[in-house]
Amino acid sequence: MRQFSYSRPTALSDAWDDFEHARYLAGGTNLVDLMKSDVERPNHVIDLNSLPLNKVEELPDGRLRLGALVTNADTAAHPLVTERYPLLASAILAGASPQIRNRATNGGNLNQRTRCHYFYDPDMACNKRSPGTGCSAKGGRNRIMAILGTSEACIATFPSDMCVALAALNATVTLAGSQGERSVAFRDYHRLPGDQPWQDNILLPGEIVTSIDLPALSFGPHYTYLKIRDRLSFAFAIVSVAVGLQMESDVIQKAHIALGGVGTKPWCVPEAEALLEGKTPSLSLFRDTAECLLRGAVTDRDNAAKLRLAPRVIMRALSQAADGTPQSQTYKSIS
Structure with missing residues (x-):
């Protein structure tokens, strides 16, 4: 160091x-x-740890504000989060380890860098770390790399579990800097790599995340966070799916879906969400939704397996949410 x-x-x-x-x-x-x-x-x-950004606050309009310095563990265990946003609590508990969740913060989770092994190795070419040097992941050992939102410059996967749930929930992020305060939709916060993969998000120089606002909504039991990984703890997603369904009389009124482990950012497709709305759950509907979510996927050598696995995970997650049987993060077995 x-x-x-x-x-x-x-x-x-x-x-x-x-x-x-x-x-x-x-x-x-x-x-x-x-x-x-x-x-x-x-x-x-x-x-930043002495700044007053470590509270979870209920807002007058029913939204919930998560301070940027609240730890992931405290967020997942907060009564208002477990009661109103169990999808978020479940996603947080699926990530990292208890020791890391006790230290990691909400703002830091949003701004974490990719876990691409080529990015972590200064001896390897990586446009995200050293612009213009190339992307060693392309054509290399890339089983964990992204298949959605990639570019010729970068195929690194975005690693967060928490952010997948926040994208599904349509959260809002508040930023502050020398030029003042602004709010942005969470789905617009992270950038696609394009030809500038070193720019992970829309933060301006000197700007920081101060809070995350969750909208006032409820899915009842019709949600799930399903994460497929190499081992049952302390492993990043190969494919993950966050789903929340607002249902009435067995009809999906509103759908919220985001994918992790497959994209260069938390992956959302509004057309796929709209495809579910006003429909009765069925395997054929879920299959069409999976196809829509994965449209435009580009594989590179080893990560082609994700394109075969992802539709099954998406369909399983949608079935869990529709049936009101969310995936347990304690008992992780899937029958």
Whole structure:
């Protein structure tokens, strides 16, 4: 790890980045690893943990505001989250390990970098880490890489579980910086790689996430977070699906779906959600929805298996949500 200077502001107005090559620190579960691997080389680290961003608040219009510095563990265990947004709690509990969830923050979860092994290896070509050097994942060992939203410059998968649920829930992210405060739809927060894969999101220089707002909605028991991975804990998704259905008399009134493990960002297709609305659940409907969600997928050598697996996972998740039998994150077996 290289030398760096350090500051710990206590007010938002003092948090804006005035240093060249500065990085923000919250839980540190991603940044510190990247610094140890010599992937991130900040000259200055700004520790955000003294800022007043560590509360979960109920808003007057029924929305719920998650502070950026609330830990993933506290978010998943909060009574208002478990009662109103069990889909989010389930997705968080599916990710990482209890030790990491106790440190990782909501804001940090949004801004974590890809876990692509080529990105983590400074000796390998990676456009996301070193622009213009190429993408070693293309044609390489790429079983875990993305099949949706990729480009010639990058096929790295977005790693978060929590963000898949937030995308399904149509959350809103509040950002603050020297130019003021703004809110953006969560589905617009992360960028596709295009020809600038080093830009993971829409944050401006010196800007930070201050909160995440969850809309006032309820799925009752008609939700699930289904994650397929190589082992049952502390593993990133090969394919994951977050589903929430608003149902009335066995008819789907409104559908919320997002995919993880297959895209360069949490993957949502509004046309696929609209396909379900006003329909009675059926396997043929779920098959058509899966096809719509995966339209445009591009495989590269080893990750072609995801395109065979993903439709089955999507159909299973939709069946779980429609039947009101959400996937347990304690008992992970799927019959």
